[in-house]
Amino acid sequence: MIYYENYEKDFNATVDAIFDFLELSPVAVNPPFVPGKEYIEYFSPEEIQAAKTLVQTVSDPQSWKLIDRYFKK
Secondary structure: OOOHHHHHHHHHHHHHHHHHHHOOOOOOOOOOOOOOOOOHHHOOHHHHHHHHHHHHHHOOHHHHHHHHHHHOO
């Protein structure tokens, strides 16, 4: 599993792990990663709840278990 937080903790190791998994080599320099970007202020509590309901409805239980962490803020 690769979580967004992995990029914040160790961007280069996370990117390397993805390339290793895909059995590929990078062909260019990675663009800079800007940690801490969140867009929560663009959404009302009602919109956030609606998005959560939608994602939970279309997710199987295993997938939901992996992504529900992003709806607990």
